[in-house]
Amino acid sequence: MIKIARMHSRTRGKAGSTKPYLTEAPDWVSMSAKEVEELVVSLYKQGESQAKIGLMLRDQHGVPSIQLVTGKKINDILKENEVASKYPEDLISLIRRAMQLRNHLTENKKDLSGKAGLQRIESKIYRIAAYYRKTGVLPKDWKYRPENASVLLR
Numbered sequence: 001m002i003k004i005a006r007m008h009s010r011t012r013g014k015a016g017s018t019k020p021y022l023t024e025a026p027d028w029v030s031m032s033a034k035e036v037e038e039l040v041v042s043l044y045k046q047g048e049s050q051a052k053i054g055l056m057l058r059d060q061h062g063v064p065s066i067q068l069v070t071g072k073k074i075n076d077i078l079k080e081n082e083v084a085s086k087y088p089e090d091l092i093s094l095i096r097r098a099m100q101l102r103n104h105l106t107e108n109k110k111d112l113s114g115k116a117g118l119q120r121i122e123s124k125i126y127r128i129a130a131y132y133r134k135t136g137v138l139p140k141d142w143k144y145r146p147e148n149a150s151v152l153l154r
Helices: 033-045 050-061 066-070 074-080 089-107 112-135 146-152
Strands: none
Touching: 033 050, 033 066, 033 074, 050 074, 066 074, 089 112, 089 146
């Protein structure tokens, strides 16, 4: 995932502790890799995001890292089971935010800070889309068009 905090804010990114370096799952994890994969797929089918799935498995099921238990990331598990979204989750969430703000601005035309916020969100969309086109996640000819964005979210 791209870190894009610095361009649009004066912060220096996230600071804090890092996860300990582990190569295998702890002994106290009671779920097998197959159970974790089935749970990931069922939670995704219920409409949970990938980030929320990781939090739910950590907090409710005692799985500290899905990658350590299964050897795969959540997105890889979803792709194997053919339920993964066509577009990356972070791109979709930015598009959803931009659409909500566009709807707000149709009713509140004088909201200047909202207009500036929309420009920031859409510049993030353009930058992250360029990254995904370069890495092959999105097709080379894919473009973000605000008027067609609602089709992407279905």
